[in-house]
Amino acid sequence: MRRGTDAGTDTGTGTDASAHAYTDPRTHAPAPVTAGTDARTDTAGRTGADANAGTRPLHPARTAATAARVLRQLGHDPRTIALLLLVPCVMLLLLRYVFDGSPRAFDSIGASLLGVFPLITMFLVTSIATLRERTSGTLERLLAMPLGKADLIAGYALAFGALALLQSALATGLAVWALGLDVTGSAWLLLLVAMLDAVLGTALGLFVSAFAASEFQAVQFMPAVIFPQLLLCGLFAPRPAMHPVLEAVSDVLPMSYAVDGMNEVLRHGDVTAAFVRDVLVVAACALLVLVLGAATLRRRTA
Numbered sequence: 001m002r003r004g005t006d007a008g009t010d011t012g013t014g015t016d017a018s019a020h021a022y023t024d025p026r027t028h029a030p031a032p033v034t035a036g037t038d039a040r041t042d043t044a045g046r047t048g049a050d051a052n053a054g055t056r057p058l059h060p061a062r063t064a065a066t067a068a069r070v071l072r073q074l075g076h077d078p079r080t081i082a083l084l085l086l087v088p089c090v091m092l093l094l095l096r097y098v099f100d101g102s103p104r105a106f107d108s109i110g111a112s113l114l115g116v117f118p119l120i121t122m123f124l125v126t127s128i129a130t131l132r133e134r135t136s137g138t139l140e141r142l143l144a145m146p147l148g149k150a151d152l153i154a155g156y157a158l159a160f161g162a163l164a165l166l167q168s169a170l171a172t173g174l175a176v177w178a179l180g181l182d183v184t185g186s187a188w189l190l191l192l193v194a195m196l197d198a199v200l201g202t203a204l205g206l207f208v209s210a211f212a213a214s215e216f217q218a219v220q221f222m223p224a225v226i227f228p229q230l231l232l233c234g235l236f237a238p239r240p241a242m243h244p245v246l247e248a249v250s251d252v253l254p255m256s257y258a259v260d261g262m263n264e265v266l267r268h269g270d271v272t273a274a275f276v277r278d279v280l281v282v283a284a285c286a287l288l289v290l291v292l293g294a295a296t297l298r299r300r301t302a
Contacts, residue, residue: 058148064155066142066159092171103180112262114262115197115259118164118168118198119197119226120226126204126205128205139152139297161202165198168198184266184268185264190265193279204226207292211296257285
């Protein structure tokens with residue numbers, strides 16, 4: 001009887017056992033708990049944490065802290081900074097001298113690509129960066145804290161949006177003042193559309209990262225998400241001249257409105273109703289995709 005009592009109260013074993021097992025009334029010995037019980041408890045805990053993270057309201061201080069953390073991490077990665085800021089400028093520079101003998105062709109194509117290049121680069125960098133945080137376990141640790149999915153997505157969008165503004169300003173300044181891009185409208189309107197395109201690329205990258213299990217898969221989403229928009233946006237052929245089915249598909253793709261907005265600035269000196277419509281559609285698509293990104297965000301890779 002003495003030994004049975006000691007078994008239940010022995011320091012180092014009795015206390016720990018009583019926390020994880022119950023005592024059999026017939027033998028006074030702790031009954032083991034199966035691994036399945038712990039697994040069910042752990043799964044339920046993770047599911048509850050996911051649900052709580054998804055229902056937490058947006059908190060400005062947490063969003064700002066998330067954005068600051070992302071910017072600090074990017075500051076330690078010069079290759080990513082170079083990809084974000086320099087690649088669109090290099091592409092525009094290359095395009096200018098491809099059409100060295102026909103400046104008018106550069107004017108018509110360069111304005112459109114000024115919005116396409118930032119969208120593509122922001123899509124790639126954002127999707128890979130978000131996926132890396134999930135596969136490394138950083139995302140799971142962050143969502144275990146008092147940080148909601150909305151805070152996380154908004155923080156990422158704020159950080160990459162700041163980089164998108166800088167990227168768009170560099171590309172627009174280079175195209176208009178250094179490469180001689182001739183537009184009828186204001187260069188500030190070009191900058192506005194280019195920045196919205198970059199934010200749209202950020203939103204698309206955050207959204208598709210939820211469906212990729214590796215960085216290689218994240219890159220593979222570019223042909224599925226970006227290339228169809230690139231072919232149907234009116235860059236290579238006017239959209240009204242396309243097959244009616246393709247024209248109807250292009251009418252629901254946000255890149256079509258980005259290119260249309262750039263063309264409005266290229267041809268008109270004033271802000272037109274079509275330009276306002278194009279800008280609002282691109283901004284609304286970016287906001288919608290950000291909301292979908294918050295809804296589909298996962299703590300860990302399956």
